[in-house]
Amino acid sequence: MTTAQPAALSFRSAVETDVPELVELVESAYRGDASRAGWTTEADYLDGQRTDPDGVRAVIAAPDGVLLVVERAGELVACCQLEHRDDHVYFGMFAVRPGLQGGGLGKEILAEAERRAREAWGAKEMRMTVVNVREELIEYYVRRGYRRTGELSPFPYGDERFGVPLRDDLAFELLVKSL
Numbered sequence: 211m212t213t214a215q216p217a218a219l220s221f222r223s224a225v226e227t228d229v230p231e232l233v234e235l236v237e238s239a240y241r242g243d244a245s246r247a248g249w250t251t252e253a254d255y256l257d258g259q260r261t262d263p264d265g266v267r268a269v270i271a272a273p274d275g276v277l278l279v280v281e282r283a284g285e286l287v288a289c290c291q292l293e294h295r296d297d298h299v300y301f302g303m304f305a306v307r308p309g310l311q312g313g314g315l316g317k318e319i320l321a322e323a324e325r326r327a328r329e330a331w332g333a334k335e336m337r338m339t340v341v342n343v344r345e346e347l348i349e350y351y352v353r354r355g356y357r358r359t360g361e362l363s364p365f366p367y368g369d370e371r372f373g374v375p376l377r378d379d380l381a382f383e384l385l386v387k388s389l
Contacts, residue, residue: 217283219315221322224270224277224289229263231286232277236261239305241373248308255343258374261303265371269293269303277303278326280319288315290323298335298386299327320354328389336389339363339382348383356385 224232238244240260245251252260269277275293279286287310291303301323306315327333340348342362352358365380366372 219287219318219322220281221278222281224266224279226267226270228279228286229266229270232266232279232289233261233263235286235289235307236266236303236305238308239311245308248306248311250306250308250311250347252341252344252373255341255376255380256373257376258370260373262371266303275300276326278319278323280315288319290319292323292327292330294327294331294333295337297333298337299331299333301327301336301338304338316350317354324387324389333389336387338385340385341365342381342383343377343379348385351385351387354387356387359384359386 237260239248239250240252241256241258242253245253266277269275269291272293274295275291277291278289280288280290288306289303290301290305293300293302304316304319306319324336327336338351338356340351348358361384362381363384365375365382367375
């Protein structure tokens with residue numbers, strides 16, 4: 211008996227009509243009870259929203275970047291942001307549907323994002339920021355070749371566009387990978 215392989219992933223640039231579904235995807239991966247079905251939840255650290263339609267539109271409209279929509283068999287399963295900044299590419303807004311997390315999709319998408327950063331912009335480095343208390347997530351990226359820099363930037367306390375903190379010790383740590 212043969213097991214059917216899942217359909218291949220397809221990647222495309224997000225467009226305006228994707229905004230509602232992308233907001234829902236990002237929210238489901240990081241906030242509220244739905245996010246607890248996956249392992250990337252921030253529900254223990256942050257309440258409120260992770261993004262909103264205006265935030266997603268801004269990423270789509272950024273002149274030096276792309277918001278990649280990842281689909282399998284026509285279904286939106288993930289997304290990620292790539293933004294060219296000088297000699298590196300910033301990786302952000304990474305979300306995989308909670309029920310699909312843990313099956314290798316993230317690793318495959320991250321590898322494609324890195325390939326695109328090298329090929330599209332000749333980037334030498336990929337950078338990202340991760341909430342400093344997200345040790346499991348940071349270790350996931352470390353296993354994929356990212357280096358902890360120890361460089362922290364402040365969490366935007368008081369700006370509810372980024373969520374409502376449930377702790378007072380949040381910051382963003384910079385992770386870097388040579389491409």
